[in-house]
Amino acid sequence: MTAVPRGVERRTSIKRRWNNRRLWQCVRRPLAIGALWALLPLAAGGQNELPDFGDAASATFSRADEREIGALIMRQIRAQLPVVNDPEIESYIQNLGYALVSSISQGTTDFHFFVIADTTINAFALPGGYIGIHSGLITNTDSESELASVMAHEIAHVTQRHIARGIAAAEGTQYATLLAVIAGILIGTQNSQAGQAAIAGASAAGAQSQLNFTRTNEKEADRVGIAMLAKAGYDPRAMPTFFEKLDTASRYYSRPPEFLSTHPVTTSRIADSRGRAEQYPYKQYADSITFGLTRAKLRVLTTNNPARLLASYDAELKEEGTGDRSPALYGRALVLTRLGKTERASKELRKLIAAHPERVRFRVALAKQQLVSGDTEQALATYRNAYGLFPDSKQVVRAYVDALLRNDEGDRALVILDDYSRLYAKDAALYRLEAEAFRLNGKVMSSRMALAEYYYRTGELNGAIHQLQLASNEPGGGFYQNSKLDARLKELKAERDFLMRR
Template sequence: MMRQIRASQPLVNDPVLIEYINDLGNRLVKNAQDVNYSFEFFIIRNKEINAFAFFGGHVGIHSGLITLADTESELASVIGHEISHVTQRHLARRLEAQSRNQPLTTAAMISGVLLALVNPSVGMAALTTTMAASKQSSINFTRGNEQEADRVGIALLAQSGFDPQGAPDFFGKMAVKYRYTSKPPAMLLTHPVPESRIAEARVRAHGLETRPSAPSLNFALAKARIQARYESTAEENIAIFEDSIKKQNYTYKAAVNYGLALSLFENREYQAAKKILESLLSEDKNNLFYADALTDVYIKTKELDKALVMLSALNLLMPNNQVVTLNFANALVESSQYSEAEVLLQDYLLVKPGNFIAYDILTTVYEKQDKKALMHATKGEIFALLGAYSRAVDELQTGYNFTDNQPIVEKRIKARIIQFQDQEQKLKRL
């Protein structure tokens, strides 16, 4: 299912935002009960308000949901709710019940579930077609499931140091915002919020220790980054951030300045962006939001030495951090230090296998070094991450033709071909 999502949805392959949302999610996971595997949190570039979870601890959040939230506790409440759906096995229990009641194929159920989670308006139709006239034809969690996820999620919110009022506040905000609209957001199709449910959530939250959490700089920076990079035009965003600075309409001035710097960068005003980012980084030397943006600026202004000095220091402090590693590798490639970039990325992929961006940069590294066998093999890994196993095998077979009697590379490519063919056959059998 995750490979299908990578192939079909506009995932935000942004190391800084991925790092932020996984840090936030794992702060909740470490306090959750019945966690049997690591969770993966990802962001889909979509202004629709939605979040969903499915097997194996995969939790997707639409970018529009992050920008709608006013506090980190509100955002954490949605993530905690989705974590609770996973730990309480709601989706698994629902599919088990479906399989007992109807002779559905696994593929039909999975494809319908996937569509309904990511795009409820389309998915509901697909499920209705698949499940005929069944009364259980929607993926909406039952009222009992929702109540349980609310109860567990709100408790999890408090246990993790967030304000439990974030849950009723956010759902109440959604209910008010979309009360009179003909088309509710995707999240309300799978997570209806009647007044009774909001009231129950408020009562439940009041029963817990109230912890008004301090405003989060990283949350404010994440919102500013989404606005500057993924919403509106550069000119519009410059006007938005400059207006916020002028009216002092912000929680953190640093976050608004950061958003302005990103918008200036998108508008190719590199020197103006550099001035702001260097000032921000001087006040917060290990902030990866700033370091990531400043790396992009230094590459554009051909100040690669500055980028390498900054990233080398951060790499010693935070080895194998995805933001640092990927920016460092990119800067090394830009400065034609391909061998150093290759070693850095290979080491990173040993501990963090399956990173899409790392494979993409590594493909460029091998291409620059004219290592055709490894270049095609790495392209194969990228296609496999998208579930395109036939194309992955094609790339590997092409790479095999360039191995030039390198026994280790030949064996590795042969093994991966067999593995990908096996995965493809499993999908066909479904």
Template sequence: MRIRYLISILLLSFAENVFANELPDLGDVSQASISPHEERQIGLQIMSQIRADPSYLDDAEVDGYLTNLGYKLISGSNEAQPDQAFEFFALLDPSINAFALPGGFMGFNSGLILTAKSESELAGVMAHEISHVTQKHLARMISAQKYSMLTTLASLALAILASRANSGAGQAVLATTQAAAIQSQLNFTRAHEKEADRIGLGVLVNAGFDPSGMSTFFGRLQRAGRFQENGAPSYLRTHPLTYERIADLENRTQNMSYKQVPDSIEFQLVRAKLRASEGKSRDAVKYFNSNLREKRYSNETVERYGLISALLREGNHARANKELTLLYESPHFGTMSKMKDNHRLGETIRIERKVLHASAMIETLAARVKLSVGQHAEALGIYKTALRIYPNHRALIYDYATALLHNGNKDEALKFTSQQLLFTPNDIRLYKLQAQGYEAIGNNMLQHRSQAEAYIRQGNLLAAIDQLKTALKTKDGDFYETSGVEARLKELQHWLSLVEN
């Protein structure tokens, strides 16, 4: 899988130039440090590859949960800069791994999220990764590479020249020099890991989580690695764990008071959703069926949520609809769908949030089930009611706009997406939905303009420029729309010239 290789060699990416056809540019030592903008651009380039990989999980609810958890932790950080951008995402990958990329991008494999036995454990890993970003470890590593690699690049140059002539000696020099560079970088990485542990533990505590979450999770991974000689968790290969690190974390934790923190309903639902998304759909259905039959669960609502998600994935819409009724009747359940007839809306909101397990994720799933069985009016009603309670829930917003389009309410869909973009002007999905809305009403120029805006925010200037050129060829816009597209095209062409130069 392309992403696994990308992540596993990320820390060695600057040594990777030795395999290029041309000799590497030694660069200017005085330019050792990189700016936040340069770091962000590196991250965007990596993310463009990650988003194209099949394992990239394009799920607004999982991303939203990780983002909310991440910013809760960031609020407890004394190191985060106000202008530091963070973006959290997930990969549908059973291996246990998490990683920080340049520019504040942080990825979490589904395997790691499912392995975490509590939200505090997941928060512990996330606090560690956030600390890599706030301490600028990747930027510092890039800078350090520029210095340390100077002494090895001369040897590498000789090795490359020799290897072109198929010289065995050249291959030996290449291998030896690369090994030295890797060892130097591993030593640098270990120092970063210890610092991320120390800073991350403070972040975890300040955000109100159980301080033992980090050491408990890392300790379990370390023990697993001892018994899996050739299959140690991926996290151990990219984040070297030592007995010294675990002992240091445990010692620091012992001096802190124990804090039992209940898992949020969103943490439980996200785990159920990921479990339903992994492997074959029929296996996921069997897993949740078995748990419900044998009552192997702590929350019936969460377990039925997972089963319904798996049934939808399997295409068994009728049974998913029946299970939705059982979910509403489960003892842990309570949302506005069940209670709206008993109280005024405002009173209902206060009761459900204080007493009962309620989540926008359940309402999103319910609406999707109704759409799957052709009950469009009921689904739109669920979306409208849910959006009054959860107006910022991204999946509800995207799903509602999509449902409006599919139901033929194209003008309402376009109005809704345009209004939402006023609040979140950098939302890529909304621009794509807006483009669909313009296509539905036959406005081709604005369709391509909206698609261009989506590409811009993905860091793909070439595709955005191509869309704007296509927009001008449609000639179906008025004077103001055409002028806007022309101005935007000139702006992007200027940006591109700056990047290329």
């Protein structure tokens, strides 16, 4: 009898309750993520509290169901979209997200925040608390509160269970109408006029009802998000301010911000959010230094013209200012490294380390600059010093282990990875490094098993299964390792069989 992985039986029940094969397939496609909100009906209610819904949504689509489907979509996103795999950026966006989530008392949803390397201004929420942020949103917001306002809005979509409630209400809707609305929203992200035409081609009543539901969702997410901002210590007025900027951009540019394709901003919505925000006392809100540093790094990582960016930083740093200039200095040092101007970059980074010895990112950036300039010995010394000061830093561990492996020091790399994994879960990048460390040490079975976990976490289910099959043919595994391998292989095969049947 084929082993069934944990959660598959529940997924099967989701499928029966959903009772719409094509719609299920749409959820499995990352391109349909933004369109999900066109399917989400709900009833407006409440003021600033977060109600605990014991309605049809809970009966049809439980929180466990949401987590499983969200994880499935997330694996496909990692396989098909440029998810930023930088621990410095990951840490910032997760800390900001958790600060917002911790301000609300309701729910047990686990949240997962990630950044996609895309210069468009957009964000989206998935079932199970997965929140995606485009890099363009971070680099184009003028304050941390503006960024937090968009994230709070997306978090509210999850806490208010808009997807679950939408599925519960959509059970009686003809799937042809739903798919037409999905197609319209998807087309609209590329061409708004074509998207509107596609929606108009659907059943008029059905399509209009879904769009009305979307407007209601957006207003509820605004209401809950503004309260969340205020409780977390961010400026609630940042939400209407950012909406106004998006609205202005939509008037003056031929292609409006992507965020407007799935989050339509109207005059009444701006006015409503402004009215709610004005209920809170006015005060000044300062951006965290990590916001500026993260934005600077993303600008360097995503720019198509590093020389122009360098000129921009040079001009900014020539201006008189009283604020903390380390984000601009950091951005300039990074872009100098990217342009191969390593000596100048090194001087900038050493000054930053001297001024801010507690900031690990400056030490990691210096070590990477030393590697680029060919000074491997000095880079390893810099990493060794940083690791001694910050042994729990994922940023240091990843970069240091990678440098050790490039220097064929697999033994040392495994020790560091083992120490880290005793306290923290390994992510895809650490599994990839672990696989290489095992390979350098001649432990082929362990290497393939680690590589399988890397493939699985990046959405390559078939690749993960293939690596486990190859590992099973390797000699030398003990009883425990072989048993672990067999169980994992059965689990992944059962998941693949389940997906192929859908």
